[in-house]
Each structure stands twice: as C-alpha cells, then as structure tokens.
Amino acid sequence: xxxxxxxxxxxxxxxxxxxxxxxxxxxxxxxxxxxLSLASSFSIVGAQSLNDLLVQGNSYHFxxxxxxxxxxxxxxxxxxxxxxxxxxxxxxxxxxxxxxxxAMRIFSQVQTRDPEDCFSRLxxxxxxxxxxxxxxxxxxxxxxxxxxxxxxxxxYFLGAIYQFRHxxxxxxDELERSRELNSSEATTHFRLAESYHSMGLFKNAILEYRRTxxxxxxxxxxxxxxxxxxxxxxxxDEAIGFWKEMLRVNRGNIGAIYNIxxxxxxxxxxELEKCSKNKALHYWKEVLKYDPxxxxxxxxxxxxx
Numbered sequence: 001x002x003x004x005x006x007x008x009x010x011x012x013x014x015x016x017x018x019x020x021x022x023x024x025x026x027x028x029x030x031x032x033x034x035x036l037s038l039a040s041s042f043s044i045v046g047a048q049s050l051n052d053l054l055v056q057g058n059s060y061h062f063x064x065x066x067x068x069x070x071x072x073x074x075x076x077x078x079x080x081x082x083x084x085x086x087x088x089x090x091x092x093x094x095x096x097x098x099x100x101x102x103a104m105r106i107f108s109q110v111q112t113r114d115p116e117d118c119f120s121r122l123x124x125x126x127x128x129x130x131x132x133x134x135x136x137x138x139x140x141x142x143x144x145x146x147x148x149x150x151x152x153x154x155x156y157f158l159g160a161i162y163q164f165r166h167x168x169x170x171x172x173d174e175l176e177r178s179r180e181l182n183s184s185e186a187t188t189h190f191r192l193a194e195s196y197h198s199m200g201l202f203k204n205a206i207l208e209y210r211r212t213x214x215x216x217x218x219x220x221x222x223x224x225x226x227x228x229x230x231x232x233x234x235x236x237d238e239a240i241g242f243w244k245e246m247l248r249v250n251r252g253n254i255g256a257i258y259n260i261x262x263x264x265x266x267x268x269x270x271e272l273e274k275c276s277k278n279k280a281l282h283y284w285k286e287v288l289k290y291d292p293x294x295x296x297x298x299x300x301x302x303x304x305x
Contacts, residue, residue, distance in 0.1 A: 050079060054086070061093060069093050084110055088119050100127055118144045122153055134161055152181035156188055163195050171195040186215040190222055202229050218249045220256075227259060236263050247290075261291040268300065277304055 057072035073090040076083060087110045094103035104127050110120035125140030138161055144154040159174030175192040182188065193208030206229060212222040227242035240263050246256035268283035281304055287297035 050076065050083075053079075057086070057089065061089065066093050066096050070097070082113060084114055084117060087113075088117070091120065091123060095123070095127075100130065103127060116147055118148055118151060118154075121147075122151075125154075125157060129157070129161075134164070137161065150181055152178045152185075152188075155181065156185075156191075159195070160191060163191060163198075166198070168195045168199045172199070184215065186212045186219055186222075189215065190219060190225075193222065193225055197225055197229065202233070205229060220246045220249050220253060223249075224255065224259075231263065236267055239263060257290050261287045261294050261297070264290075265294075265296055268297075272304075281305060 053072055053076050057069050057076065060066075060069035060072060070090065070093050073086050073093065076086040077090065080086070087106050091103045091106045091110070094100070094106065104124065107120040107124045107127070110117050111124065114120075121140050121144050125137045125144075128134075128137035128140060138158065141154040141158045141161075144151050145158075148154075155174045155178035159171045159178060162168070162171035162174060172192065172195045175188060175195060178185075178188050179192060189208045189212040193205045193212060196202075196205035196208060206226065209222040209225045209229075212219050216222075223242045223245045227239040227246075230236075230239035230242060240260055243256045243259045243263070246253045247260075250256075264283045264287040268280040268287070271277075271279040271283060281301060284297040284300045284304075287294050288301065291297070
C-alpha cells in the first residue's frame with residue numbers, strides 16, 4: 001500500500017446524500033513521502049535527479065500550482081514510466097483539476113501494474129461513486145479490505161453505500177469499524193449517527209451526533225439530527241435550541257428556519273387548545289422573528305391579538 005496521509009476532513013469529499021464528490025470544494029488527499037521545504041520556483045531544467053523532480057512536483061502540488069505539478073509528474077513518468085508514487089500523485093492532481101477521466105485512466109494503470117496498491121483502488125472507488133456506479137465502487141472498496149482489513153476509508157465508504165441503500169445494519173457494521181480505526185473524523189460519527197437514527201436507536205444516535213460536535217462544533221447536520229430526536233421524544237423546546245445552533249453557524253439555513261417556524265406554530269396551537277391565548281400569541285410572534293412571511297403565524301397574530 002502506498003504511503004500517504006489524508007488531509008483532515010477527507011471524508012467531506014463525499015456528499016453521501018447523493019454519493020457525489022463536491023467538485024466545488026473538494027478536499028483531496030495529498031500524498032507526501034519527501035520534504036516539501038524546497039521553494040516552488042525550482043525549475044525543471046535545474047533538476048539533477050528523479051528525487052529532485054519528485055521534490056519539485058510535490059512542492060508545486062502542496063502550494064496549489066496544479067498545472068505545474070502535472071507537468072513535473074508527467075516528466076517523471078517519461079523518465080520512469082512505472083513509478084507508482086508519481087502515477088498516484090498525477091491521478092490526484094488530475095482530480096483537483098476536475099480531469100476525472102484522466103484520473104481514472106491513470107489509477108487503472110496503477111492497478112494493472114500493482115494490483116495490491118490500495119491508494120489507486122480507493123480513488124477508483126470514489127470516482128465510481130461520482131458516476132453513480134455503486135456496484136463498481138463497492139467492488140473496489142471490498143477489494144481494499146481483502147488486502148488491508150484495517151483501511152478505515154474503505155469501511156467508511158462501504159458504510160456510506162449501505163446507508164444510501166437503506167441497509168442500515170450493514171451500514172452500522174462498516175461505520176463502527178471505520179470509527180474504531182479512525183475516531184478523529186467528524187463525518188464518520190455523523191454518518192454512524194444517521195444510521196442509528198434511521199434504526200430508531202436514539203441513545204446511540206445522540207452519542208454519535210454529540211461526538212460529531214466535539215470534533216466539529218459547527219457541523220449543522222448533527223444539530224439537525226439532535227433536534228429531530230428531541231422533537232420525537234417530546235422535547236420541542238430542546239429541539240428548537242438545536243435548530244437555533246444551526247442558525248448560529250449559518251443564519252440563512254432554510255431547513256433550520258422552517259423547522260423552528262413549524263415547531264413554534266405547533267407550540268402555539270397546543271397553547272390555544274389549553275385556552276392560553278397569550279402564550280399562543282407569543283409563539284406565533286416567535287415564528288415571525290425567524291420566518292417573517294409565515295402565513296399561518298401572520299394570520300393567527302392578526303386574529304388573536
């Protein structure tokens with residue numbers, strides 16, 4: 001398996017709700033096996049050895065000059081066509097430039113040259129997910145685990161695929177294994193929480209949503225999940241509190257605004273049923289603070305004031 005490290009947040013590559021890569025904010029893993037301390041201005045002509053070119057290519061890559069990095073790694077492969085590390089780096093650089101066909105081509109070449117290379121298999125799986133080919137993606141991730149059962153990323157993506165298919169028990173098995181192998185990814189805890197939530201395992205889901213927030217206090221999906229669990233357990237005020245946290249992170253979050261408005265409307269009707277008109281009015285006015293155009297609240301404020 002190639003030596004590589006994932007940039008924190010690698011799992012956010014995927015929008016698991018539709019299993020596609022976020023092309024506008026892709027956080028792609030960068031493999032670094034040599035020093036990146038050389039200046040990025042070092043020229044190709046001045047490179048005295050293959051190692052010099054590798055350092056130069058990584059420096060361009062690290063500093064975001066992907067076209068130059070691509071040029072350097074393509075030159076490396078002219079000198080040494082079978083250099084697996086250079087091929088994998090070139091594949092990642094293609095991905096960062098949205099050249100997905102080229103990336104798939106070169107990762108496939110790596111797989112042909114070295115069938116045990118897990119790095120290329122991982123990215124082929126992710127590219128298959130982007131195309132919506134879940135079966136091919138699943139095959140890639142399964143093959144990784146046959147080579148390396150401790151690959152947290154392969155377990156994660158299999159768990160995501162099973163979640164997408166509503167196979168929640170299998171999803172939980174894979175995501176729990178991924179969590180055991182790497183507990184530092186907020187998205188792993190979040191997806192596991194979602195699968196627990198879908199199975200009605202609220203206590204487990206709450207723990208994982210909270211672990212998500214311990215890692216990333218601005219993870220809005222976790223607040224949303226906690227809000228719905230609170231609402232389902234009859235704790236409407238607590239639910240509203242979680243949805244307000246979503247607005248703290250993003251004041252324009254439409255889902256949070258809708259949920260808060262719906263919850264306050266519900267509280268208002270319950271108070272009106274108890275003949276507590278003033279409390280009902282209070283809640284309808286709260287609705288209008290968050291959703292000024294809410295027709296139900298506007299109508300009832302005018303009717304009962």
